Amino acid sequence: MQNQNAVLIEPMEDSLSPLELRARAGYYQLLAGAFAEEPGCDYLAALRAPEAMAALVDLGFQFDADFTGVPLDELQDTLACEYATLFTTSGGCPPVESSRLTGRFQQEPFHDVKAIYQHCGFALQPGKFAVFEDQLGVELSFVAALLENQAAALESGDMATVKRLEKEVKRFWATHLGRWVRGYATLLARATEHSFYREIARLLRDFAEAELALLKVRVDDVDGGREVVPKSEIEVLFNPDEPVCGGCEHGKTQNGAYA
Amino acid sequence: MLNFKITRRAFLQASAATTAAAAASPKLLRAMETELGGKDFNPVGYSERKAIPITCHVCNIQDGALAYVENGRIVKLEGNPEHVSTRGRLCAKGNSGMWYSYDPDRILYPLKRVGARGEGKWKRITWDEALTEIAQKLDAALKQDPNSIMLKYGRNRSGGVVDRFMNTLGSATVMNHTSVCESSKKVGMEPTWGPDIETPDFANAKYILNFGSNIMEAAYFHNPYSQRLADGMADNKAKLVTFDVRLSNTAGRSDEWIPVFPGTDGAVALALGHVILRDDLQDSDFIETWTNVTVAELKEHYQQFTPEWAEKLSGVPAATIERIAREFATTKPATTYTYRGPAKHLYGSYNEKATMMLPIMTGNIEVRGGYCMPRGMGWPQPQPEPPKPAKPSWIADHPDYPLAHHKVSHLTPFWIAEGKQKINVYFSYQDNAVYTNPGSDAVWGKLYRDEKLIPFYVCMTPFMGEEATLADIILPDCPYLERWEPESMPNSLWPWLGIRQPVIKSLGESRENRIMMRDIIHKLDPDGKRGMKKYWDFKDGEDYMRHHFDNVPGLKEAGGLNFLKKHGVWPIYGKLDPATGKIVDKTGREIQPEYGLHKKELSAADMTGAVVEKNGAIMKNGKAVGVQRKGKNYAGFPTHDRIINVRVDEWAEYGFNPMPTFKQIPWHRTMRDDEMILTTYKINVHKQSRTSAVKWLAEIMHSNPVWLNTETGKKLGIKTGDLVRVESAVGYLVTKAYVFEGIHPKVAAISTAFGHWAYGRLAQLKLKTEKGGAWGAQDDPDLNNVWWEDKGVHPNQIIPVVADPIGGSQGWYDTVVKVTKAGPNDKYGDVKASWEKHVEAFKETMRYAYTGDLHRKMHPEMASWGGPGSVKHKEGGGH
Numbered sequence A: 001m002q003n004q005n006a007v008l009i010e011p012m013e014d015s016l017s018p019l020e021l022r023a024r025a026g027y028y029q030l031l032a033g034a035f036a037e038e039p040g041c042d043y044l045a046a047l048r049a050p051e052a053m054a055a056l057v058d059l060g061f062q063f064d065a066d067f068t069g070v071p072l073d074e075l076q077d078t079l080a081c082e083y084a085t086l087f088t089t090s091g092g093c094p095p096v097e098s099s100r101l102t103g104r105f106q107q108e109p110f111h112d113v114k115a116i117y118q119h120c121g122f123a124l125q126p127g128k129f130a131v132f133e134d135q136l137g138v139e140l141s142f143v144a145a146l147l148e149n150q151a152a153a154l155e156s157g158d159m160a161t162v163k164r165l166e167k168e169v170k171r172f173w174a175t176h177l178g179r180w181v182r183g184y185a186t187l188l189a190r191a192t193e194h195s196f197y198r199e200i201a202r203l204l205r206d207f208a209e210a211e212l213a214l215l216k217v218r219v220d221d222v223d224g225g226r227e228v229v230p231k232s233e234i235e236v237l238f239n240p241d242e243p244v245c246g247g248c249e250h251g252k253t254q255n256g257a258y259a
Numbered sequence B: 001m002l003n004f005k006i007t008r009r010a011f012l013q014a015s016a017a018t019t020a021a022a023a024a025s026p027k028l029l030r031a032m033e034t035e036l037g038g039k040d041f042n043p044v045g046y047s048e049r050k051a052i053p054i055t056c057h058v059c060n061i062q063d064g065a066l067a068y069v070e071n072g073r074i075v076k077l078e079g080n081p082e083h084v085s086t087r088g089r090l091c092a093k094g095n096s097g098m099w100y101s102y103d104p105d106r107i108l109y110p111l112k113r114v115g116a117r118g119e120g121k122w123k124r125i126t127w128d129e130a131l132t133e134i135a136q137k138l139d140a141a142l143k144q145d146p147n148s149i150m151l152k153y154g155r156n157r158s159g160g161v162v163d164r165f166m167n168t169l170g171s172a173t174v175m176n177h178t179s180v181c182e183s184s185k186k187v188g189m190e191p192t193w194g195p196d197i198e199t200p201d202f203a204n205a206k207y208i209l210n211f212g213s214n215i216m217e218a219a220y221f222h223n224p225y226s227q228r229l230a231d232g233m234a235d236n237k238a239k240l241v242t243f244d245v246r247l248s249n250t251a252g253r254s255d256e257w258i259p260v261f262p263g264t265d266g267a268v269a270l271a272l273g274h275v276i277l278r279d280d281l282q283d284s285d286f287i288e289t290w291t292n293v294t295v296a297e298l299k300e301h302y303q304q305f306t307p308e309w310a311e312k313l314s315g316v317p318a319a320t321i322e323r324i325a326r327e328f329a330t331t332k333p334a335t336t337y338t339y340r341g342p343a344k345h346l347y348g349s350y351n352e353k354a355t356m357m358l359p360i361m362t363g364n365i366e367v368r369g370g371y372c373m374p375r376g377m378g379w380p381q382p383q384p385e386p387p388k389p390a391k392p393s394w395i396a397d398h399p400d401y402p403l404a405h406h407k408v409s410h411l412t413p414f415w416i417a418e419g420k421q422k423i424n425v426y427f428s429y430q431d432n433a434v435y436t437n438p439g440s441d442a443v444w445g446k447l448y449r450d451e452k453l454i455p456f457y458v459c460m461t462p463f464m465g466e467e468a469t470l471a472d473i474i475l476p477d478c479p480y481l482e483r484w485e486p487e488s489m490p491n492s493l494w495p496w497l498g499i500r501q502p503v504i505k506s507l508g509e510s511r512e513n514r515i516m517m518r519d520i521i522h523k524l525d526p527d528g529k530r531g532m533k534k535y536w537d538f539k540d541g542e543d544y545m546r547h548h549f550d551n552v553p554g555l556k557e558a559g560g561l562n563f564l565k566k567h568g569v570w571p572i573y574g575k576l577d578p579a580t581g582k583i584v585d586k587t588g589r590e591i592q593p594e595y596g597l598h599k600k601e602l603s604a605a606d607m608t609g610a611v612v613e614k615n616g617a618i619m620k621n622g623k624a625v626g627v628q629r630k631g632k633n634y635a636g637f638p639t640h641d642r643i644i645n646v647r648v649d650e651w652a653e654y655g656f657n658p659m660p661t662f663k664q665i666p667w668h669r670t671m672r673d674d675e676m677i678l679t680t681y682k683i684n685v686h687k688q689s690r691t692s693a694v695k696w697l698a699e700i701m702h703s704n705p706v707w708l709n710t711e712t713g714k715k716l717g718i719k720t721g722d723l724v725r726v727e728s729a730v731g732y733l734v735t736k737a738y739v740f741e742g743i744h745p746k747v748a749a750i751s752t753a754f755g756h757w758a759y760g761r762l763a764q765l766k767l768k769t770e771k772g773g774a775w776g777a778q779d780d781p782d783l784n785n786v787w788w789e790d791k792g793v794h795p796n797q798i799i800p801v802v803a804d805p806i807g808g809s810q811g812w813y814d815t816v817v818k819v820t821k822a823g824p825n826d827k828y829g830d831v832k833a834s835w836e837k838h839v840e841a842f843k844e845t846m847r848y849a850y851t852g853d854l855h856r857k858m859h860p861e862m863a864s865w866g867g868p869g870s871v872k873h874k875e876g877g878g879h
């Protein structure tokens, strides 16, 4: 089932500098911090630092007073509850690929990413809580680690490793992240009641689009949270009331003749 | 090119001549379905999947199953062909069990409530934080009174762990769910012949009387029993007659469905007995040899129960009763079977007793094709074991219900509200009382929300059921495919021991019951100084199982736990014959059970030091171990005097009729013309409360219109699909009607399992309405296609409590209701009920207890009874 959707991977035009690779890794890690577990005080304090806030505002992400204007402890507590409501209690939307794509935990994506981590020399280490291998925080951390390694390989001139890791990242987007994070981010932005997760979800979505463009990976997002365009916003290029053929009642003119 | 000129006719002619050759030709293909029992293959790569034997626990029939695992995933469940009862078949529920493990609404971490109770605000906490908080509360409670720690369990198959936990804490306040299940069936039977259930030998019977059991789809033990029933009806031409208020799937497949007025099965059974005894069709030798009454006594007692009397009560024509009685008594072997139908009434114990008298008086006990005792096996507990609590608990050993040895759990909220027992810490284990009990949210929800009555509530569950939403701490339990548990169930005539073993590692941070409870005790007694830790000295679930199974005689020689891990069940009685679906021995013959357990003769060693009393009871060390009859020393029945007690003297001590009898439910007698009885029932693809979120099952059935008879519909002007209001004395609900012939005209029936207001998005259809509820799940066509909009309406809120004063059962089928067309302001799914009205119902039902003012009025035949003051109180404690 997993690879049935359209995937197109093209070669990237430019190789990136170690600096750029590390900057991207930083974004992955930043996003991972919001999902891997309840955001901690250090993480939140760093994110609320004026420079970080300013940078995010520049990018178009605007956190409300519920994030910027409350004491750190209180914020941490509020976000822990929001985290539980969104991700760890019944009726929420766990940030877990298996759950998003198959409607249940620990299915093909779980086993697949586990094998990929292993193949790349990684293993999940227990944090404060046990998480699934296909949890968003883990998947994002994985790419961050690959990018860090890619930067290091670039610095040491190991171009074979650079190419291998670049392929690995692309493949991971094509077979995993690219299939669900954009749709999921859309859903999360709708579901949350806190500006932190709303803006993080927007960041996730925009970052995913940017990464896919950069990596030249084209893959359909099949997560059920994909934006549903309201019918009223659909522009039709024909008049739906216009008779299409004369073979049905609809196509008859008032006097019974066929148009 | 060769050109055969053969016509179709020529082909047909030739085929007749070549049949023998065709038959002799080797058959290299067989239907996979039968050939592959016990094996499974990947449909794409054909690699064999790993099969792990387990015991199914979607419901409590405990069928032997195989879980097929591929690349670490459970991909399929099917029956274990080595299991003597299951014979390789599971029901629809059993086939769907893996969705419990993988349910994305499953609770995977300890959760702590952060808002008001029920507000839905939670924080994930670590196990250590959860255990620390629980241990602190337990410590404080222990200082006040160990009995202020309460545990109520629903489905407990832990094999003794829950009792060990509560005994370790020294609390006797353990409540079960039996009174909303079948306790009056148990209490109706136990003092009479010992066991709490019968094992009918359907496969070999010639005549089967079924009273209120939906054996082909939901009753105990429907999967193995429906197979045997089909064997009996097809191979043995057995006749099945079903008395039921409803045309259940069992009634529909019976030779005769006889609708009865609710709660009157007992009267019908007594009238059947009347005809049998009047016409001298009884088995006099059996009665005189194996019961504590004479034929003459019985004949005299039964004179009052005429078919005409029963017809007035039940609506079953006297002529039908006469005919069925004669058929039953003269067709041998014959058996009865009952389940909740007769037992879940105000005087359910009397009904059960009345029905079991039929196989007794016709001598169909413990014979091939008859009514047999259950066969089970036990296992030893790990040592050392904690002692029993020092003090009885008021609510667990309730003084007003001394004969209800399986407790009267459904009255607990009222007793706690009355202040009869102070609760400091309340645990629930797999028990969604807020959904499953009478009064539902109006009663149990009210109790759980009240922090004065329940100051600290810990819910052990894998799912956010209605009860869990009201907890202070939720501990993530494992669904059954991730647990170790010992099993044995008398679901056929062959005793067996079985195991449940984890098929996959538990997901997230869920922990199975014995680990959770061990961890709580270890936190409470870290250095063992409290003397608790020593009872919880085991490494893991498997280690615990070794204590159970490695020293069971017979199993030990076969390999103990290792044998069970490999086969799932012990003993293996034979092989499943794919052609017949039966278990056969080495010679290809179907294996036969052992009958006549009561006629097992005692050995010389058994008799050493034994004394035979005047009534024949063989006494040893102050206990009856057998009974002497016709010069032989038999094992007899497991009662206090080893014979069948048709007359239960203990009942008379409390002013109840010790002989078979029937009591009409007083409020049924005074019902008005426009009133009906509400009855509930279970269906074949759901169990009571825990399957609505299982997608395959939810798709098959997800709503529950109220069944009404055509005649009733006409009278009320109600058609199928109409919105109706069903109103009882405690509340009302609004649902849709389903009008047809298959129900008694005075009955309205609503099935359970639906109308959840918690339990996850599929049960609640939350995904349809809430913005965060979407599944995603594009790869899953089932979930991507939840096409239904109707989740049903749950009836329990409008069902008031009723307690059988003998057996303690809830009178599920006693509620008087009025059904009317819904009003302009009624909406589908509206349910309203009031705590105050439920309290009135509670007070009313207590009047029927042996201490209540209506007890004497209901028992004029016991006029010589000395009243509650005459009762010598015995030590409390259940069976």
Ligand code: SF4
Pocket (backbone or CB within 6 Å): B056, B057, B058, B059, B060, B061, B062, B063, B089, B090, B091, B092, B093, B094, B095, B222, B223
């Ligand atoms: S009846 Fe069905 S659900 Fe119950 S134990 Fe058997 S297979 Fe499992």
